[in-house]
Each structure stands twice: as C-alpha cells, then as structure tokens.
Amino acid sequence: xxxQDRNGQKIWQRRSGRESLMHWIMWLIGVAIFAxxxxxxSQATTWFFVWDAPRIANDIWTRATPPKWEYITQLGKPIWxxxxxxxxxxxxxxxxxxxxxxxxxxxxxxxxxxxxxxxLLIIVATRSINSLIWALLLIAIIxxxxxxxxxxxxxxxxGFCAKLLYEAIEEIDETQVEAITATGASRWQVMAYGIVPQxxxxxxxxxxxxxxxxxxxxxVLGLVGAGGIGLQLSSSLNVLAWPQVSLILLVxxxxxxxxxxxxxxxxxxxx
Amino acid sequence: MSAPDTADTTELSALLGKPWRKPAFVxxxxxxxxxxLGFAAYLVAAYLTIEINWSRVYEGLERGKQFVxxxxxxxxxxxxxxxxxxxxxxxxxxxxxxxxGIAISIPIALGAARNVAPLPVYLICRSIIAxxxxxxxxxxxxxxxxxxxxxxxxxxxxxxxxxxxxLAKLLAEDIESMDRVQxxxxxxxxxxxxxxxxxxxxxxxxxxxxxxxIYRIDINxxxxxILGLVGAGGIGATLNTSFDRYEYDxxxxxxxxxxxVVMALEYLSGIIRARVQ
Numbered sequence: 001x002x003x004q005d006r007n008g009q010k011i012w013q014r015r016s017g018r019e020s021l022m023h024w025i026m027w028l029i030g031v032a033i034f035a036x037x038x039x040x041x042s043q044a045t046t047w048f049f050v051w052d053a054p055r056i057a058n059d060i061w062t063r064a065t066p067p068k069w070e071y072i073t074q075l076g077k078p079i080w081x082x083x084x085x086x087x088x089x090x091x092x093x094x095x096x097x098x099x100x101x102x103x104x105x106x107x108x109x110x111x112x113x114x115x116x117x118x119x120l121l122i123i124v125a126t127r128s129i130n131s132l133i134w135a136l137l138l139i140a141i142i143x144x145x146x147x148x149x150x151x152x153x154x155x156x157x158x159g160f161c162a163k164l165l166y167e168a169i170e171e172i173d174e175t176q177v178e179a180i181t182a183t184g185a186s187r188w189q190v191m192a193y194g195i196v197p198q199x200x201x202x203x204x205x206x207x208x209x210x211x212x213x214x215x216x217x218x219x220v221l222g223l224v225g226a227g228g229i230g231l232q233l234s235s236s237l238n239v240l241a242w243p244q245v246s247l248i249l250l251v252x253x254x255x256x257x258x259x260x261x262x263x264x265x266x267x268x269x270x271x
Numbered sequence: 272m273s274a275p276d277t278a279d280t281t282e283l284s285a286l287l288g289k290p291w292r293k294p295a296f297v298x299x300x301x302x303x304x305x306x307x308l309g310f311a312a313y314l315v316a317a318y319l320t321i322e323i324n325w326s327r328v329y330e331g332l333e334r335g336k337q338f339v340x341x342x343x344x345x346x347x348x349x350x351x352x353x354x355x356x357x358x359x360x361x362x363x364x365x366x367x368x369x370x371x372g373i374a375i376s377i378p379i380a381l382g383a384a385r386n387v388a389p390l391p392v393y394l395i396c397r398s399i400i401a402x403x404x405x406x407x408x409x410x411x412x413x414x415x416x417x418x419x420x421x422x423x424x425x426x427x428x429x430x431x432x433x434x435x436x437x438l439a440k441l442l443a444e445d446i447e448s449m450d451r452v453q454x455x456x457x458x459x460x461x462x463x464x465x466x467x468x469x470x471x472x473x474x475x476x477x478x479x480x481x482x483x484x485i486y487r488i489d490i491n492x493x494x495x496x497i498l499g500l501v502g503a504g505g506i507g508a509t510l511n512t513s514f515d516r517y518e519y520d521x522x523x524x525x526x527x528x529x530x531x532v533v534m535a536l537e538y539l540s541g542i543i544r545a546r547v548q
Binding site for chain 1: 293313317320321322323324327328331332334335338359360363364366367370405406407409410413414417418419420422423424427493494496497500501504507510511514517522526529530533534537
C-alpha cells in the first residue's frame with residue numbers, strides 16, 4: 001500500500017509516486033489530443049453562424065409551431081412503408097444471419113481455419129457500415145424505393161443478429177448436445193434437437209430487439225430516397241415547410257416510442 | 272397412491288406407444304395459431320403494397336456487379352486528398368464528441384441513479400436521457416446543421432448529444448446495481464459526498480464505464496461516417512459524392528477504410544476490456 005511519510009506521520013495515499021506520475025502524463029496526453037481536435041473543429045467552423053444560432057433556433061421554432069395537423073392524412077402510407085421496411089428487413093436478415101451465426105460459432109463451425117474467418121468478416125463488414133450508406137449504395141444499384149430500403153435494413157442487420165446469435169450458440173450447454181449425439185443422431189438432428197431449443201429464446205429476443213432498432217433506422221432511410229416516412233421528411237425540409245417537418249418528427253417520435261414499448265413487452269414475455 | 276400421481280399415470284399411458292414430438296415454442300395452441308395466421312396475413316398485405324420494379328432491379332444488377340468488383344480493386348489514390356481530409360475530420364469529430372459526451376454523461380448518470388440522487392434530480396436526468404435516446408442522430412444532425420451551419424461543429428454536437436443518452440442510461444443502471452456495503456463503509460468513515468462518490472462508487476463502476484466508453488467511441492465513429500450526408504462533416508460527404516459520380520472504386524476504398532477502423536477499434540476494445548476486468 002503506498003504510504004507517504006510526512007514528519008513521522010504516515011499518510012495513506014491511493015497511488016504510489018510513480019503511479020500518480022504515469023496517471024498525470026496520461027491525462028496530459030489525453031487533454032492535448034482533445035485540445036488539438038477542438039482546435040481543428042473550431043478552425044472549420046464559421047463562428048458567425050454559431051453566435052447567430054439562438055436567433056436562428058428561435059426563428060425555426062416559431063415557424064415550426066404549431067405543427068400542421070391536417071397533413072397527418074398523407075402520412076398513413078409512408079408509416080406503413082416504414083413498418084414494412086423494418087419488419088421485412090428484419091425477417092430477411094434473420095434468415096441470412098442464422099447460417100452465418102452457425103458458421104461463426106466456435107463449437108458449430110465446419111472449419112475454424114477457413115470458414116469461421118469468412119463468417120466473422122461478413123459480420124464485421126455488414127455491422128460497421130450504417131444502413132443509410134447501404135441504402136445509398138442500393139439506390140444506385142436497384143433504384144430508389146421501398147425495396148432498396150428493405151434490402152439495406154436486411155444487410156445492416158445480418159451482422160448484428162449473427163454476432164449476438166453466435167455468442168448465444170457458443171454459450172450453450174454442451175451436455176445436452178452430447179446427450180443427443182449419444183442417441184446416434186446425425187449432425188443435422190443434433191443441431192435441431194440439441195442446439196436450436198437452447199438458443200430459441202435468445203433468437204426471439206434478438207429478433208424483437210433488432211426490429212425495434214430497425215424501426216428507428218427505417219424512419220430516416222427516406223432521406224436518401226429509400227422509401228418510408230423519411231421521404232416526406234426530406235421533401236418537407238427541401239421546401240422549408242417547417243410545420244410539416246415538426247409534425248413528421250412527432251410521428252417518428254411516436255413510432256419509436258411505440259416500437260420500444262412493444263419490444264420491451266415481448267422480450268419481457270419471452271425471458 | 273395420491274391423486275396427482277394417478278393423473279400423471281393416465282397422462283403417461285395416453286402418451287405411451289406414440290412417437291415423441293417436439294414441444295412447440297409457443298405453448299398455447301390458440302395463441303400460436305393466431306400469431307402464425309396474423310403473421311401470414313401481414314406478409315401478404317406487405318407484399319401487395321410494396322412496388323418492386325423487377326426490370327429496374329435486373330438492369331441494376333450489372334452496376335451491382337461492377338460495385339462488387341470495385342471491392343477487389345479499390346482506388347485509394349485518385350481522391351486520396353479528399354479521403355484523407357474526410358477520415359481525419361471523422362476521427363477528430365469522434366474523439367472530441369466522445370470526450371465531451373462522456374464528461375457530460377457521468378454527472379447525468381449519477382443524477383439518474385435512484386440510490387445516489389434525490390427524486391427531483393432523478394426525474395430531470397431521466398428525462399434528458401429519454402429525449403436523447405428518442406431522437407436519432409441523423410435527425411438531430413439535420414436540425415443542428417440548420418441552426419449552426421455546415422461543418423464538423425454540428426456533427427460534434429450531434430455525437431455528443433447522442434453519447435449522453437446511451438452512456439448515461441447504461442452507467443446509471445450499473446450504479447443502481449452496485450454493492451451498497453462498500454459505499455456505506457466509505458460513508459461510515461466520515462467521507463464527504465464527493466469522497467463517497469470517488470472512493471465508494473467510482474471504483475465499482477469503473478470497468479463498466481471504460482468498456483461502455485470504448486464501445487461508444489466505436490459507435491460514434493460509425494455514425495460520423497453518415498453525418499456528412501446531411502452536411503455535418505466527416506467522411507460521409509466524400510462517400511456520398513463518390514456514389515453520386517458512380518466512382519465505385521473510390522467508394523469501395525472509403526468503405527474498406529471504415530471497416531478497417533471499426534475492426535481496429537473492436538480489437539482494441541477487446542484488449543482494454545480484458546485488462547480492466
């Protein structure tokens with residue numbers, strides 16, 4: 001225990017002299033990096049606009065309130081599209097994620113040397129790119145519309161679902177698998193009766209969890225032209241129809257809150 | 272023999288001689304069939320309302336092939352200046368926003384933990400978290416770009432704001448589930464409130480705080496890649512331009528760089544989390 005001796009009196013300290021020196025150096029480096037970053041940001045900022053910001057914010061607020069309530073009649077179809085993008089995207093993603101997860105899990109992969117790295121690469125690559133970028137890409141390839149949104153959400157969700165699923169597969173109870181194997185079951189039967197029942201609750205939980213996230217993400221996919229309520233948002237923003245924008249934001253907020261509530265309820269019922 | 276045993280035996284004898292069947296995932300029959308039928312009806316309805324222009328999709332496959340091929344031959348060189356500037360701006364935004372976001376979310380997390388904060392503070396902090404979580408980054412970015420003008424400042428503010436909701440919520444949950452005994456021992460030694468937090472609470476939640484912070488840095492970087500789409504700085508603007516100009520090789524190079532940085536961050540976070548735990 002580091003103890004400092006001062007005039008014959010022993011005083012307890014949290015760190016020894018060397019440790020606290022290291023600690024301070026680390027903090028110094030951290031602060032220096034942050035200061036550099038802040039300097040770069042401030043260089044790239046037009047400060048006149050920032051000082052003017054309260055006035056602009058106030059201006060936007062007065063334009064945006066009250067929301068244009070009668071516009072809600074035109075939002076039914078976009079909301080339905082958004083729901084479809086999220087739900088169908090999640091379903092497709094789950095179908096694709098299951099084989100990837102089985103290939104990526106250490107205890108079920110056919111080849112830890114060749115196939116597992118490929119599966120892990122698929123997981124990382126789909127996970128690290130945001131669904132908006134996937135949407136951008138798919139719009140260039142298959143044209144704007146709901147379909148591009150569905151595929152974008154599906155691709156983005158593969159990595160997430162497969163990662164959580166393969167972690168669940170790695171944590172299964174091996175004794176059950178062994179018991180099924182001991183009955184003389186084939187590889188597929190072991191999977192169906194030994195592994196699948198154990199990961200089923202995790203799978204259902206992941207599906208609902210991802211669906212909730214996908215509802216959030218699909219509300220903004222329209223900004224790049226991939227269908228859903230984001231399309232209305234972007235066209236309203238383009239014509240500076242702020243009362244419509246505020247109504248759309250309220251609708252999106254409501255959709256997010258409802259989907260979170262539904263997902264919490266369903267997950268509570270499963271677990 | 273008691274009554275339940277007889278019931279068991281009759282149930283067993285009813286089952287004897289029949290082949291075993293896998294129990295269904297949803298036990299109640301009516302609920303299972305309602306779910307299945309409702310789901311099928313939804314799928315049909317969804318399929319009927321989505322318009323898919325198959326001929327357009329078919330035409331696009333050629334471009335899709337070009338894009339996939341571009342991944343085998345990414346072009347880092349032609350737009351290297353733009354890519355470099357965009358990446359640096361993304362990283363700078365990520366670092367600055369993570370530092371500020373984490374610094375702000377620690378006091379808010381303390382305020383949002385019921386065992387540390389009094390009720391009024393708790394309610395205020397919880398509502399801040401709820402607002403921050405309910406608004407997506409990209410929508411916040413649109414509003415902030417409208418207010419503060421184009422550039423990385425709007426992106427920095429967006430990411431800081433989003434960090435608060437994520438980190439404060441999870442940290443508050445960790446503080447709420449901490450071991451009371453240790454904190455009470457510190458308090459019994461006559462510690463002030465700040466000492467109580469520093470020596471009683473902080474050591475217990477530190478591993479989780481570090482783990483969450485690194486995870487959030489990872490998320491912030493991924494998000495910073497799209498903020499450029501709405502003019503909030505970062506690599507997104509370069510990426511968007513390269514898509515618009517059909518320069519798939521440059522786009523592939525940018526996507527590969529993003530994936531590499533995310534992989535590096537994930538690897539780093541694995542090492543650091545293993546060390547603090």
